[in-house]
Amino acid sequence: MAPDLQPLIGGAVQTLTGLAVSTGFLLALFIGFLVVAGFTKFRKTGRGSLVVRNLVDQMDGARVRYLPPDAQTGNRDQLRTPELLEQAAESAGAGASREPSA
Numbered sequence: 278m279a280p281d282l283q284p285l286i287g288g289a290v291q292t293l294t295g296l297a298v299s300t301g302f303l304l305a306l307f308i309g310f311l312v313v314a315g316f317t318k319f320r321k322t323g324r325g326s327l328v329v330r331n332l333v334d335q336m337d338g339a340r341v342r343y344l345p346p347d348a349q350t351g352n353r354d355q356l357r358t359p360e361l362l363e364q365a366a367e368s369a370g371a372g373a374s375r376e377p378s379a
Contacts, residue, residue, distance in 0.1 A: 318330070
């Protein structure tokens with residue numbers, strides 16, 4: 278090997294070693310934080326606890342009411358409800374009787 282390449286190769290090896298060490302340190306730091314933060318899930322939960330995993334933990338013992346399996350879901354035409362259709366029919370009937378006859 279040429280003597281001019283020796284410092285360049287040494288610098289490249291040191292750079293790669295530094296990158297590997299810093300990457301390993303950051304990975305260990307992040308994984309350690311996630312493990313420690315994960316232990317908080319095992320703490321006691323309830324209304325008096327400082328740990329809130331979901332909103333049911335904070336409710337006053339009220340049970341969650343789920344929709345029955347046969348409940349209708351999806352988009353609805355809010356302008357075609359029976360109440361509004363009845364009101365429209367009444368107003369159309371009243372409007373026809375008010376018109377002057379020729």
